[in-house]
Amino acid sequence: MVEQAARRELRYAANVVGPERAAGVLTERLTRRLAAQPGGPDAVTDPVGWLRGRGLPRSSPCADARCDEGTLMPTGTACERCVELRAERRRRRACVAERVRAELPDADFQARRQAVEQRLREVVAADLVRDEERRRQAAEAEAVRTAAAQRARAEAAAAEQARRARPCRQCGAPEAGGLCGVCRAQEEIEVLLRQAVATVVAGCGHPADSSAAAALAASTEAAMRARIQRACDQIRSDGGNEVSAAVAGRLAAASLLHERCQSALQALGRSPEAKAEAGQARAAQGRRRHLYPTAQAAEQAAAAAGREARQRTAEHLLTARSTAWLAARTPAPTEHPAPQGRGAVYAAGAAKARAAMAT
Template sequence: MPCQQCGAPEAAGLCGVCREKVAAEHLVGEAGVLAAVGVGCDEPDDVGLTATMGAMGEASARSRIQEACTQAAAHGGTKLMIAVAGRLAAESVVHEYRGIALKTLSWSPEARAEGQRTYAAEMRRQHLHPSSEAANLAAEHAADEARVRVVEHLLVTRGRVWQEPCVVTEGPDCREDAYARGAAQARTAKSAARPAGSWRCADCRNACIGAPLSTGRCAPCDGRSRGLSRIERFAQLADRAGHAELTA
């Protein structure tokens, strides 16, 4: 079968180049979801912030893909090598954003409450330990594990809410419903507001959203000019958007 994307013959439906491009595009969407989920964990109704960070995640991933492809082409890479370089760059972005989202979600009320409950439950069993110090260490370890489980659960469920809109119901315990409502509104705001508030970076010429910096550069280019790491650049970007806990 020919490639469904470019028409290359005998490609089993999708040639290697197009397969890498499709995978990279999927990763771009995942980067946007991780950026939005990480920032919106405590403020599900802050539609503007969540939509902005989701769009920023996608824009940053596309910028890194383009940078990697340009470098691969400059070194004489084939079309397949260039496409692979773009996909690997997208994977790197997703890995970084996942780490940031996990760190941010660890400060969510759900994770903190579960950690406190687990710590209290373990301390009620302190008579099983040889000393109070040992009991405290065991309780802290159990609380950390409980927080990690909650964080991983929140990342999966809230990512699914962003990718697959669900029906929102009202009730006395409706925090997740509020998050689902906020995510749906943010998705709409992101797609509607992106063209209107866009501007172009003076360095990379990529389209950006939100208020431009005084230098006229996008956040990645501005951070690179000051020698910041990629995670530091993203954390600074989130801090300017108003989410102080991202860098706590």
């Protein structure tokens, strides 16, 4: 039993001061408490009980895990929290003594001392009652929070179960969560196709509203759809199901978008705008050649600045032109005539809310 208690305290001390100092901390504790034992070490008649009850356990009046009898184990200095607690107790005793002295001015020292002790017991009892009330309120609040969290989890689980039970809104497949895997993959394929077409048009250099750009977009979309269809047919011929074929089509569309982005960036990097930005960045970096130790290092830095500026300009042009192309191909919301008569204000507000949600 003593060995278990000692190992337990050693583990605790090791977590606080490290494994190297744990044994020293425990040795100092035992030495200090033996010296403070009334009658000295010879007065300990039950060594096992003394070690388990008094010698080994950490004792601290405060809540600091590093404190042992008012001393911090890592540093060996006085615990500030214990000092504050002692100062608070002294202030409380002084306040009680002052009130008793004011209430009993004619009482002798012994009577005042008994009154102070009685008043202190009452104050401590009142503090204990308040602490217990705070703990009860905290427990009730924690129970309320736990119940609310459980209700929220139950409602979320019910909502998720209801969502999973909804059929697919496109093909009507049961228990598809509103959209089955095949239809979801088809939607993602369409989004990727639109982005790829917009990327190709952005990198071609033709005006977005020209007939050449429209023809390029149509031919590009047809070629990409054919490639995606071939990928899906290959999976079906290998024995895959429709879900696998749809996933293969989505992967093919993502690969096409990546290829078209790289080609568009290369084309836009050769545009006049990119060349101008690269020249300006190279010239600006060239004016800082005095910061480099050699002329070759300055030339390398200028070339790197030009490449970065060219890349940034190409990315900016690609983003701006593809976004403009997609915005031009997005159908505008249908405008309804303004309502007349009763409820016009409400209808106008509802129309604004629908427009905001659509956006």
